[in-house]
Amino acid sequence: MEKNYDFFHGTLDYLFIYHHNRAYCHLFLKNYQAGITDCTNLLEFKNISKKKYSPLFSFDEIIGIKYHLEGLHRKAIRSFKKVDINRLNEREKTYxxxxxxxxxxxxxxxxxxxxxxxxxxxxxxxxxxxxNTNYKGGELNEKFQ
Structure with a gap:
């Protein structure tokens, strides 16, 4: 993503996608502080007119990711459960x-x-x-390659 930095900073839509994908990556890589920064950047989009960009992702999801990264797991669950699952595709539901x-x-x-x-x-x-995600005996085993 950094290789295509200029592309992602070309429009507000691309910038929104950029920070959303980075937040996901930071969550998966357990780079919590960097993920919180990306979520904070995403939440700033709430103050921008929707005529200037397309909010492609739910702010409830973004807030849920931020709460999870901050260790506020009950709040994260409440935010994730506010996301309208019926509006998501199967990949988005999976995440x-x-x-x-x-x-x-x-x-x-x-x-x-x-x-x-x-x-x-x-x-x-x-x-x-x-x-690649299994749950056995209280342990979540993730085997991503």
Whole structure:
């Protein structure tokens, strides 16, 4: 993404996508402070007229990611659950379910982790995140290559 920095900073839409994808990457890589910075940048878009850009992602999702990165897992779950799942494609649903499962894992709620991983596998059965995420004995094992 950094290689195409100028492209992503060409329009507000691309800049929104840039920070959203970076927030995802930082969450996956556990670079929490950098992810919080990207989420903060995304939340600044709420103050921009929607005529100037297309809000392609739910602010509830962005707030949920930020809460998760800050260690506020109950708040993260509440934000993720506000996202209108019916408006999402299967890939987007898969990631929401994954993020919810991560938050429940931090809260040691194994039954909810299992529930959301099951939903994740149904929504994104062909995605690497669904194929490489297992939950056994209270441990979430992620095998991404």
């Amino acid at each position: 929401i379910y994954y993020f919810i499962s991560l938050a429940y894992r931090e809260l040691h709620d194994d039954s909810k982790v299992g529930l959301y991983l099951k939903k994740l596998r149904i929504s994104g059965n062909e995605l690497a995140i669904a194929q």
